[in-house]
Amino acid sequence: MASRYHYKIACMEEEFAQIHRLNHDTFANEIPQHQARPDGVLVDKFHQENTYFICLKDGKLIGMVAARAQRPFSLDYKIADLDSFLPPHKSVCEIRLLAIRKNYRASYVLLKLMELAGQFCKEQCHDLLVMSGTLRQLKLYRHIGFVPFGPVVGTPEASYQPMYIQLNDHLLNRFLNRKGPQSRPCEKANFLPGPVGIHPDVYDAISEPAISHRSDKFIRLHETVKHKLCRIVNAAKVELFVGTGTLANDVVAGQLSLLDDKGLILSNGEFGDRLCDHAERFGLAFETLHAVPGHTFNLDTIRRLLKTDPSIRWLWFVHCETSTGVLNNLEGIKAIATDAGLKLCVDCISSAGAAKVDLHGIFLASCVSGKCLGAFPGMAMVFYNHALSKTAKKLPRYLDLEFYAGKNGIPFTGSYNLLNALHRALLNFDLDRKIKETAANSALIIQELRTAGFEPVGDANNIIPSVITIELPASMPSAVIAAQMEKMGIYISYNSEYLRRQNRIQICLMGSVSQHNIATLLNALKKLKV
Numbered sequence: 099m100a101s102r103y104h105y106k107i108a109c110m111e112e113e114f115a116q117i118h119r120l121n122h123d124t125f126a127n128e129i130p131q132h133q134a135r136p137d138g139v140l141v142d143k144f145h146q147e148n149t150y151f152i153c154l155k156d157g158k159l160i161g162m163v164a165a166r167a168q169r170p171f172s173l174d175y176k177i178a179d180l181d182s183f184l185p186p187h188k189s190v191c192e193i194r195l196l197a198i199r200k201n202y203r204a205s206y207v208l209l210k211l212m213e214l215a216g217q218f219c220k221e222q223c224h225d226l227l228v229m230s231g232t233l234r235q236l237k238l239y240r241h242i243g244f245v246p247f248g249p250v251v252g253t254p255e256a257s258y259q260p261m262y263i264q265l266n267d268h269l270l271n272r273f274l275n276r277k278g279p280q281s282r283p284c285e286k287a288n289f290l291p292g293p294v295g296i297h298p299d300v301y302d303a304i305s306e307p308a309i310s311h312r313s314d315k316f317i318r319l320h321e322t323v324k325h326k327l328c329r330i331v332n333a334a335k336v337e338l339f340v341g342t343g344t345l346a347n348d349v350v351a352g353q354l355s356l357l358d359d360k361g362l363i364l365s366n367g368e369f370g371d372r373l374c375d376h377a378e379r380f381g382l383a384f385e386t387l388h389a390v391p392g393h394t395f396n397l398d399t400i401r402r403l404l405k406t407d408p409s410i411r412w413l414w415f416v417h418c419e420t421s422t423g424v425l426n427n428l429e430g431i432k433a434i435a436t437d438a439g440l441k442l443c444v445d446c447i448s449s450a451g452a453a454k455v456d457l458h459g460i461f462l463a464s465c466v467s468g469k470c471l472g473a474f475p476g477m478a479m480v481f482y483n484h485a486l487s488k489t490a491k492k493l494p495r496y497l498d499l500e501f502y503a504g505k506n507g508i509p510f511t512g513s514y515n516l517l518n519a520l521h522r523a524l525l526n527f528d529l530d531r532k533i534k535e536t537a538a539n540s541a542l543i544i545q546e547l548r549t550a551g552f553e554p555v556g557d558a559n560n561i562i563p564s565v566i567t568i569e570l571p572a573s574m575p576s577a578v579i580a581a582q583m584e585k586m587g588i589y590i591s592y593n594s595e596y597l598r599r600q601n602r603i604q605i606c607l608m609g610s611v612s613q614h615n616i617a618t619l620l621n622a623l624k625k626l627k628v
Contacts, residue, residue: 131252232257414445461484464480
């Protein structure tokens with residue numbers, strides 16, 4: 099596959115390491131603004147406050163530019179009364195550390211980096227950018243739309259011209275949206291429960307040319323993905339479907355309808371109630387045990403109910419109740435089901451890939467690609483550990499789990515792009531690392547929320563760190579808060595009916611979340627007050 103230019107916001111340690119080296123190569127070796135260092139590393143004094151927009155080719159950093167909105171700017175130290183030189187504006191941001199390796203300076207790299215920086219600053223509600231441009235590129239900066247102002251700053255060996263550009267549509271069109279090398283979308287701060295933030299490598303995978311679902315390559319990839327999925331959750335088998343978690347749960351309900359037995363559904367929130375709806379639509383006979391939303395189930399209560407009704411032969415519940423973030427006791431409920439000889443079914447849609455999930459011995463379990471596994475929505479999966487019996491065509495073809503197993507898992511047209519993206523997400527999937535990072539990020543966010551006067555919903559001992567739920571006071575409508583966040587490039591969950599009903603918002607850490615995303619969110623939360 100031909101190498102491509104990848105444009106993104108820097109978020110990985112290796113990217114920052116390359117940034118520090120390029121910073122040294124440009125502003126110590128090439129332009130003697132700083133003293134050269136033996137280690138070839140130059141960390142900018144505002145590094146922790148910079149947002150870096152970078153261009154990579156084959157994993158190597160070839161260009162960068164940084165944006166920083168905190169005053170004083172570096173220009174404030176060089177020009178007295180900086181604002182007196184600037185046109186009227188509402189919010190200003192400084193562009194810094196523009197550096198491109200020599201072999202790429204005649205390409206579109208500079209324009210694309212400026213596009214990303216300009217769009218990001220506009221999304222952050224800045225309407226003016228300032229920068230210090232090297233005199234050797236002054237003609238190019240003028241062409242882009244920058245206006246020189248004030249005296250030249252720096253030293254004779256490293257001279258810079260202060261400049262500004264207004265982020266109105268007319269001037270933006272001079273350098274935004276130009277056609278250049280193929281690139282990815284600029285990263286947003288995605289804290290949704292789905293679609294989740296996607297790692298750049300996964301974007302690459304979904305954009306590859308599609309191939310036939312009957313090809314050997316597709317079949318091998320399909321088997322590889324199934325194997326990797328089973329290893330993550332310790333299940334014997336899995337079948338893949340083109341669809342959502344709702345489809346996966348319909349497949350589970352379809353299998354339960356073949357048993358002709360009575361069951362028990364546990365519900366402590368919106369998604370437990372949805373399991374009841376699945377069961378009703380398939381005409382299943384079942385009892386329901388409710389727990390207060392935000393609380394887990396009392397295991398002794400489950401045992402007592404099963405003793406009073408020995409006709410119950412299967413049990414179905416949601417592992418992570420996404421509406422509140424409650425993580426129900428999978429191991430405890432599994433032990434009860436084993437002791438009672440029940441077939442246990444689990445909705446793992448929001449837990450697989452975010453928590454330790456052991457599906458050994460489980461009858462059926464549902465999951466999806468577009469949440470904690472970090473891929474795109476559109477692939478559903480059902481795990482199982484037993485030999486499937488013939489259904490005698492009692493179920494619709496698309497919902498018949500045994501029909502999939504009998505056709506090598508690919509009875510219908512499959513999406514190579516979705517499968518390939520899921521495979522790429524699983525290649526470097528490290529559950530232990532993800533759990534550790536999510537817990538640390540969740541703790542930081544909760545600390546900032548509490549400082550602002552907000553207390554997360556639920557008992558911290560029973561809440562999965564990847565879902566933080568906040569109930570807002572009536573004076574702070576959730577839609578208004580979410581809209582304010584979106585203007586800052588931050589996407590949180592609020593618009594589901596069950597959240598709107600209680601004026602709640604959710605901050606979810608299910609997909610690819612960079613440290614820049616976290617920093618952007620924490621800065622925004624500092625502005626929130628009860």
